[in-house]
Amino acid sequence: MRKAFFIPWGSRSDSKVLANDLRSLLSETAKQQVKDVMESEPAMIAESKEIESGRMKAIVRERFGSPDVLQLKELEKPAPDDVHGVLVKIYASSVNAADRYEIRGPPSFLLRLALFRSGVRRPKEQRVGSDISGRVEAVNNNVTQFKPGDEVYGVCNGAYAEYATAKENRIALKPTNRSFEETAAVPIAGLTALQALRNHGHIKPGQKVLVNGAGGGVGTFAVQIAKSFGAEVTAVTNTENTDMARSLGADHVIDYTKEDFTKNGQRYDLIVDTASSHSISTYKRILNPNGTFVLVGMRDKIIRRLLSFIIGARLSRGDKKFKFFVARSNQEDFVTLKELMEAEKIVPVIDRRYSLGETAQAVRYFEEGHTRGKIVITTDHADQKPWLSMAKTA
Ligand SMILES: NC(=O)c1ccc[n+]([C@@H]2O[C@H](COP(=O)([O-])OP(=O)(O)OC[C@H]3O[C@@H](n4cnc5c(N)ncnc54)[C@H](OP(=O)(O)O)[C@@H]3O)[C@@H](O)[C@H]2O)c1
Numbered sequence: 001m002r003k004a005f006f007i008p009w010g011s012r013s014d015s016k017v018l019a020n021d022l023r024s025l026l027s028e029t030a031k032q033q034v035k036d037v038m039e040s041e042p043a044m045i046a047e048s049k050e051i052e053s054g055r056m057k058a059i060v061r062e063r064f065g066s067p068d069v070l071q072l073k074e075l076e077k078p079a080p081d082d083v084h085g086v087l088v089k090i091y092a093s094s095v096n097a098a099d100r101y102e103i104r105g106p107p108s109f110l111l112r113l114a115l116f117r118s119g120v121r122r123p124k125e126q127r128v129g130s131d132i133s134g135r136v137e138a139v140n141n142n143v144t145q146f147k148p149g150d151e152v153y154g155v156c157n158g159a160y161a162e163y164a165t166a167k168e169n170r171i172a173l174k175p176t177n178r179s180f181e182e183t184a185a186v187p188i189a190g191l192t193a194l195q196a197l198r199n200h201g202h203i204k205p206g207q208k209v210l211v212n213g214a215g216g217g218v219g220t221f222a223v224q225i226a227k228s229f230g231a232e233v234t235a236v237t238n239t240e241n242t243d244m245a246r247s248l249g250a251d252h253v254i255d256y257t258k259e260d261f262t263k264n265g266q267r268y269d270l271i272v273d274t275a276s277s278h279s280i281s282t283y284k285r286i287l288n289p290n291g292t293f294v295l296v297g298m299r300d301k302i303i304r305r306l307l308s309f310i311i312g313a314r315l316s317r318g319d320k321k322f323k324f325f326v327a328r329s330n331q332e333d334f335v336t337l338k339e340l341m342e343a344e345k346i347v348p349v350i351d352r353r354y355s356l357g358e359t360a361q362a363v364r365y366f367e368e369g370h371t372r373g374k375i376v377i378t379t380d381h382a383d384q385k386p387w388l389s390m391a392k393t394a
Helices: 014-023 028-034 097-104 109-114 180-184 187-200 217-228 239-247 280-285 302-315 331-342 356-367
Strands: 055-060 071-076 086-094 131-139 151-155 163-166 171-173 208-212 232-237 252-255 268-273 287-295 321-324 350-355 374-378
Touching: 055 356, 071 356, 086 180, 097 356, 131 163, 131 180, 131 187, 151 163, 151 180, 151 187, 151 331, 171 331, 180 350, 180 374, 187 217, 187 268, 187 287, 187 331, 208 217, 217 232, 217 331, 232 239, 239 252, 280 287, 280 302, 280 321, 302 321, 350 356, 356 374
Parallel strands: 208 232, 208 268, 232 252, 268 287, 287 321, 350 374
Antiparallel strands: 055 071, 086 131, 086 163, 086 374, 131 151, 151 171
16 A cells, blocks of 8 residues: 655655645546556456346546536446456445546646646546445456455446446445445545544544544544544534534534634644645644644645645654545455444445436535535436435434
8 A cells, every 4th residue: 555655854855745645636546547457368257147238327528627528328338357357236326526636637737747647638538436336247257255246335447337347356345234325425535534544643542633624525434433443533514514523423523614623722633634724834733742634635726735735744843743645445444444334333424315317416516515424326227226225314
């Protein structure tokens, strides 16, 4: 797994650090494409069950742009191969911030040139979306962990579709106590929260942890996961979400429209920030000695904010750590999240549901920036209904 960087003086050149930061703005899926590419024999389907050949509906975009570029089209149904060995019939997906860059392209033309994997003028991949929850339809002969009929969740390329192929090590069995809709809300947001707290924040029981942006996709998971580690959690969110944050287990809830959490005299051992609402020097002031600040994301002015983070983090060194990281999807963490769901330690919060054909509306709503938990996109397979239970919202 790629490590988060802690920014000490002179450890890396700024340009390299910035390039790494900016790469994080690309979709998780685009990054994974580069990894694990194997030379292999042509794909073979080991299972006796024939894959129904045919067509499927999927969301595609032929150029970068606003969510208006998203179209529902009929495409050839994919077949598993040696790399993407599991064909999943997708029942639900969910919207992530990374989709924004898949759809709109990296935030500047120069950046697009630098990160040409995603395409410079036009997107290389037509399909979009990452999070999936569904049923295994067929597997390649090198797949050992899954078989047709298994209920799974995780990430893949082109998740806004009726079918997609996933890498075996990017999915896990779906928890038994949660619906497809609920589990589709988890992969990237849940994984990001888990890695922020555990891998980069090194969270410990009894620590005072603050989650800024606690009402959003990553934030709602971060509050619950921090509680599951035995931390004393303060959630910062807006007025409408304060009750929800309490119901997720937050010990203290601060309404950022009424109170500035940096001015109430409280100090924290770990701050996880998905909203990037204050300066590094302010965060430094409210960290306890040896405390850690983990920056998860920025709402806007990304390049400017990243630069000020890098500079601010350098100036703020000492016994306090400032980290930024790129979440990496892996099966082990999906299994951990499954166990947390089965133990009722985390319950996905679903703000709205949209059908596959309404994906553009879903992304538009997400871009407004005030999602309460997650936005889920459902597909309309004939066999879907019996398997879906109403998602519980906090
Ligand atoms: N590093 C990584 O690997 C990684 C992975 C996934 C996501 N991210 C990044 O993480 C960020 C959050 O992602 P997400 O999926 O959780 O987005 P999201 O669902 O839109 O959540 C962001 C939340 O921040 C809240 N917020 C906005 N202004 C705030 C303020 N001043 N104080 C406190 N909260 C505020 C918003 O709610 P209200 O305004 O309604 O309160 C919203 O709920 C994004 O920038 C994304 O790019 C990074």
